[in-house]
Amino acid sequence: MRILDVIRQLLPAGPVAEPFGEPLDSFSARVSPTYQTCPTWPPDVFAVVGTIIDHSGCYTQASPDRTDLPAHETYLQAVHDIAASWDNLLAVPAEVAELWASLVAVYGEMALEDIRNIPDVQATLFMLFAIADEVSQGMGWDTATDGELNDFATAVLISAALEPGQKPLYRLPDWPNSLCRMVPADQVVVLPKSITTDKGCTIRSLSHNLALLPCRTVLDSEWRLVSRDAHGGGSSALRLLLVPFPYVIPPDSFVLSSARRKMKNGTTHAAFFGLDQKWLETKDGKRLTGEALAKELILPLIEAAAAQADGQKPNGVVLPECALDEDTTIGLIDALRGSGIEFLITGVLEHDEDSGRWLNQAYTLFMDSQVAKPQNKHHRWRIDGPQAKSYGLDFDPDPDNAQWWEDIDVSMRRLPFYAFRKDTSLVTLICEDLARMEPAMNAIRAVGPNLVVALLMDGPQLGSRWPGRYAGVLADEPGCAVLSLTCAATVDLSNAYYVTTANPETPPERVIARWTQAGASIDIVLPDPANGVLLTLQSNPRHQTTLDNRSDQSHARALSFVSQHAIVAGTRPDNWT
Structure with a gap:
């Protein structure tokens, strides 16, 4: 494939000199676009x-030449100056126009495999890439780190605020799935970025403000702008109330939905x-309501957590x-609106009436925003x-079977990122999604969310177990902080089995969660009779550089552990304790 082939594929309507000067529909009339524009x-x-x-693969050549650092400093200054001059929505600076025209006219026929051997085309690509990244600072955020948002970032804010039926010139056609205007999301997705990895040598290491993600057909990724200036009052602290509900799981909660079956070709279809x-x-045989759960458990925990934090309510409940x-x-x-919290993250089991399948979902809900679509578990x-055996499960009459797959639909793979604080984003994962590379991990590594919340129905969250190991990978690269949370019920079942089989002198702790950050990993413990844990975190500036040594001037943020406090409040709304 040639350079020009990539350009034609990603810009099917051709480059447009005036992307905000006329409606997108008019571009379809262009028959022979001029790709040098x-x-x-x-x-x-x-x-x-x-x-x-x-x-x-030419990103491996982006590092400065150690034998000629002055030349690279000239390059860095040129990137800064040209990006600063790109302040027009209708035209690019002359330097950018010349670089692009050179890429098409001089190198357009070059095969991609030859780029690694031609320094001149690499220099053109790196310069264009760096300038586009620098001028995109602030895109996808509602506040600027230094000063006001530029016109490009403001245009994204306007597009994000539009109703679905509105079609003014500022609308981004694929928002919130991509920041691009002319490049279709079924080809490439571009989203804002939080963390630039300082490990390894990949395309992810070459940008501060924008992230290159797989196309929408592989992963339906989104960027949700839910930040509010009032949230946190400018505080750098983040308080999460962890509620490891349920505290007991009745034995008949696990059921066999499909038995193991032998097939004619000698294989076995799994159970x-x-x-x-x-x-x-x-207790009276009725279904627990959200109102009752809030009244009996969540609201008392919120008030007790606030008392523990000098009157400051938790920012989120998980x-x-x-x-x-x-x-x-x-x-x-509905019951938590007005409680003072900003968001709720919870696992939800839902039956899809249309398909007849069960959906294992995560809801990440912000109180001041419209309810976003839930995301389904990927694996x-x-x-x-x-x-x-460790959970005391005995639901299959087949004595020879020892494997059972979760009976859920995994066809719709969405991954929403939430910009919920100034320069701070989070993403939620569900159990197995933390451990599997595809499709979420590449997107998470590209965006670098500051916080990854993994919801589990698992045993104790020890550092030696799989959630701790995989959380450590993300903490190392790109540098995310990871919170894994499981329910107290499965921790107690697993601990009880361990006590029976290992007969330890000291019973194991109820490690219901784990906090993992770069260089540190902390057990989050729920002692009896506590019903929740208040986790206090601190957000600090983090300095980052790209492969080509561009600095972000410490605009990035890093979350670090401060403290944990067990909260004794509320009653457990079940009949099994």
Whole structure:
């Protein structure tokens, strides 16, 4: 494939000199676009040039030449100056126009595999890529780190605020799935970026403000702007109330949904299990409501946590995987409005009436925003024999079977990122999604969210177990902080089995969560009779540099552990304690 082939593929309507000067529909009339005209929207330039750099592998040549550092300092200054001069939505600086025209006219016929051997084309690509990245500072955020947002970042804010039916010139056609205007999301996705990795040598290491992600058909990624200036009052502290509900899981909550079956070709079709959320049944046999859950447990925990933090309410409340169903979640959200919290993250088990399949979902809900679409789990949980024994599960009459797959739909793979604080973003994962590379991990490494919340229905969150190991990978590269949270019920079941089999002198602690950051990992413990844990975190500036030694002037943020406090408040709304 040639450079020009990539450009034509990613810009099917051709580069547009005036992306905000006429409606997008008018571009379809262009029959012979002039590809030597540079796109005037920086993320489009970033997407095209970044794809060429990534597919050619030439990013390995982006580091400064140690034998000629003055020349590289000249390059850095030129990137800064040209980016600063790119302040027009309708035109690019002359230097950018010349670089793009050179890329098309001089190098357009060059095969991607030859780029690594030609320093001149590499220099053109790196310069265009760096300028597009620098001028995109602030895109996807509602406040500027230094001063006011530039016109490009402001245009994104305007697009984000528009209703779906509105079609003014500022609308980004694929928002919130991509920042691009001319590059279709089914080809390449560009999203804002939080953390630039300082490990390894990849395209991810070459940008501060924009991230290159897989196309939308591989992963339906989104950028949700939910930040509010009032949240946190400018405080650098972040307080999370962890509620490891349910505290007990009745034995008949796991059911066999499909037995193991032998097939004619000698293979075996695996068995599947489902969940019947018996822990949501009240003492009188009715279904637990969100209002009751809030009144009996969550609101008392919020008030007790605030008393522990000198009157400061928790910013967020987090519940584990499959903790609630859809109706309970909606009722809980309504009951928590006005409580002083900013957001709720919870696992939800939902039955899709259209497909007849069960959905293992995560809801990340912000009180001041419209309810976003929930995200589905990407990978099924497989229970094996030893794990079934450790949880006391006995739901399959087949004595020879020792594997059961979670019976859920995994076809719709979404991954929303939430910009919930100034220069701070979070993403939620569900259990197995933390451990599997595809499709979420590459997107997470590219965006570098400051906080990754993993919701589990798992045993104790020890550093030696799989969640701790995989969290450590993200903490190392790109540098995310990771919180994994499971329910107290499965921790207690696992601990009870361990005590029975290992007969330790000291019973194990109830490690219901784990906080992992670069260089540190902390057990989050729920002692009896506590019903929750208040986790206090600190957000600090973090200095970053790219492969080509561009500085972000410490605009990035890093979350670090401050303290944990067990909260004794509320009553457990179940009939099983």
